[in-house]
Amino acid sequence: MPSSRHPPLTPPHGRPNATVVFKKEGYTNQQATLHTKVPGWFWGNSLLGSTTDSSSGSVLEYDPDKFFVTMPQEKASISEMARLDYQNKVRMYILLSHEHLVSDLATGSGEHLSSLYVLLGLTEVRQKEAIRELRTLATISENAPAFAAAVLKIFPNG
Numbered sequence: 001m002p003s004s005r006h007p008p009l010t011p012p013h014g015r016p017n018a019t020v021v022f023k024k025e026g027y028t029n030q031q032a033t034l035h036t037k038v039p040g041w042f043w044g045n046s047l048l049g050s051t052t053d054s055s056s057g058s059v060l061e062y063d064p065d066k067f068f069v070t071m072p073q074e075k076a077s078i079s080e081m082a083r084l085d086y087q088n089k090v091r092m093y094i095l096l097s098h099e100h101l102v103s104d105l106a107t108g109s110g111e112h113l114s115s116l117y118v119l120l121g122l123t124e125v126r127q128k129e130a131i132r133e134l135r136t137l138a139t140i141s142e143n144a145p146a147f148a149a150a151v152l153k154i155f156p157n158g
Contacts, residue, residue: 017033017034017035017036018033018034019031019032019033019034020032020033020034022069022071024071026073026074027071027072027073027074028071028072028073028074028076029071030069030070030071032069068088068091068092068095068145068148069088070084070087070088070091072084083156083157083158086157086158087152087156089119090116090119090120090148090151090152090155090158091148091149091152093115093116093119094116094144094147094148094151095144095145095148097112097115097116098143098144098147100112101113101116101138101147102138105131105134105135105138106135108131113131113134116134117130119158120151120155120158121158122155130155133154134151137150137151137154
């Protein structure tokens with residue numbers, strides 16, 4: 001899988017959401033819609049009399065501010081495409097639900113943890129074993145992307 005780092009994305013002025021197409025020769029193009037939000041600092045600055053122009057879109061930032069895209073090779077098999085699709089869904093779910101998952105893992109149950117079990121394709125018996133592994137991974141992972149990568153190492157195929 002190709003991997004590269006790019007500087008943080010800045011929303012174009014006046015465009016609250018954007019669609020980005022990721023392209024690399026020899027790989028299937030992937031598309032993502034980037035959503036924006038008004039950051040909390042804007043409201044504090046407004047109360048303090050800041051002159052930031054909200055109508056230009058200059059106060060918007062992307063949420064989430066990190067994006068992970070899996071780009072399968074154009075000649076990938078159907079099983080490889082299915083594996084990559086599974087991993088992308090699990091990764092995105094963990095990235096978007098990380099705080100809730102950590103909370104659910106602490107209590108041992110919850111809506112987000114149950115949804116993760118379904119995404120991972122875990123039977124009820126396997127869920128009881130998996131919670132210990134997931135708690136350990138959540139504790140040792142420094143952030144949501146690291147937790148997602150660790151989960152996919154243990155549950156790579158669904």
